Amino acid sequence: DPKIIQKPKYLVAVTGSEKILICEQYLGHNAMYWYRQSAKKPLEFMFSYSYQKLMDNQTASSRFQPQSSKKNHLDLQITALKPDDSATYFCASSQFNQDTQYFGPGTRLLVL
Amino acid sequence: GQQVQQSPASLVLQEGENAELQCNFSSTATRLQWFYQHPGGRLVSLFYNPSGTKHTGRLTSTTVTNERRSSLHISSSQTTDSGTYFCAIGDNAGAKLTFGGGTRLTVRP
Numbered sequence: 001d002p003k004i005i006q007k008p009k010y011l012v013a014v015t016g017s018e019k020i021l022i023c024e025q026y027l028g029h030n031a032m033y034w035y036r037q038s039a040k041k042p043l044e045f046m047f048s049y050s051y052q053k054l055m056d057n058q059t060a061s062s063r064f065q066p067q068s069s070k071k072n073h074l075d076l077q078i079t080a081l082k083p084d085d086s087a088t089y090f091c092a093s094s095q096f097n098q099d100t101q102y103f104g105p106g107t108r109l110l111v112l
Numbered sequence: 113g114q115q116v117q118q119s120p121a122s123l124v125l126q127e128g129e130n131a132e133l134q135c136n137f138s139s140t141a142t143r144l145q146w147f148y149q150h151p152g153g154r155l156v157s158l159f160y161n162p163s164g165t166k167h168t169g170r171l172t173s174t175t176v177t178n179e180r181r182s183s184l185h186i187s188s189s190q191t192t193d194s195g196t197y198f199c200a201i202g203d204n205a206g207a208k209l210t211f212g213g214g215t216r217l218t219v220r221p
Contacts (some may be wrong), residue, residue, distance in 0.1 A: 031207055043198065043211040056208055088153060094207065100145060101209060103155040 003027045003105035004042050006091050011109045013081050020067075021076040021107045023091030031055075032074035033101065034066060039086035049074055081111045114139050114213035118199055124218045126139060131186040133215045136198030146174055146184050150195050158184070158197075189219045192195035 007022040025032060036045040048056040052068040065077045078085060091104040115138040123129055124144050133146075133221075146158040159173040161182065166173045175182040186193055196216045200209035 005135045033208070035209075035211075043200070045210065047207040048207050050207070058208065090155060098144070100157050100160040101207075103147075104158060105154050108153070 001111060002029070004091060004093060004109070006089075006104040006107050008107060009105065012108055012109050013032060013088045013109065015081060015083060017081050018077065019081065019109070020110070021078070021089050022093075023074050023104060025072050025104075027092040027093055027100075027102060028072075029093040029095055029102075030071065032068070033073075033092040033094075034076050035092060035103075037090065037091045037106075038086045043090070046076075047074075078109075083111045085109060086087065086111045114201060114203070114210040116140070116199055116201055116210055118197075118212035119214060121213065122216040122218070124220065125189045127182050127189060127191055127219055129189055129219075130218060131189055131193075133184040133186070133197050133199075133217075135182040135184070135212055137199075137201050139179050139184075139203070140177070140180070141201035141203060143209070144182055145200045145202075146173055146182070146208050147198040147200065148195055149198060149214070156197075179197075186217075189217075191219045191221050193217060194219045 004025045031050045033048045037043045046059045047066045067075045088106040088108045090106045093102045094101040117136045119134045144162045161173040163177045170187045197215045198214045200211045202203040
């Protein structure tokens with residue numbers, strides 16, 4: 001059974017629209033993260049949350065907003081989508097500041 | 113900020129050959145993790161290895177912290193080893209991982 005669930009698996013959006021990427025983890029971890037992987041850049045860190053509080057934000061744009069409604073949820077809202085936002089977005093989790101991070105299967109976003 | 117350099121960028125092997133993947137990083141890392149990315153995109157953690165040597169199956173990771181380098185050795189490669197291998201580091205300042213550019217491995221039958 002998958003321990004980190006990301007929904008949807010694939011997403012196609014039009015420029016200017018808004019989408020929410022869903023992430024749920026069932027590993028009992030207290031830290032969750034978002035990373036992005038595009039054709040132009042290597043895997044890059046976006047956000048980290050611990051106990052539902054923002055710990056680190058490396059995303060320059062306020063169009064990206066993480067949302068944590070539950071301890072094991074960390075969704076990513078993206079507004080005013082641009083073609084450059086096209087990428088695979090990975091959610092990850094761990095015990096905060098310890099050891100191994102585990103990654104979800106990713107959501108592949110294409111903005112037309 | 114931290115930088116992670118991986119080499120080679122790509123590698124082609126015949127099945128049965130060994131591979132040595134390198135990771136060099138710019139600053140002291142208290143956390144280091146090796147990942148394998150399936151051709152379909154899924155990321156799998158192979159090792160958490162900030163120092164020393166670890167083995168699992170045909171894989172061996174060796175990290176020399178004070179030399180800021182780590183290696184991943186794959187012995188007797190198989191076609192199913194094909195994919196991209198990433199090294200990522202983290203420090204005590206936060207929990208984020210900084211990834212290298214990856215090594216794309218192709219193992220031919």
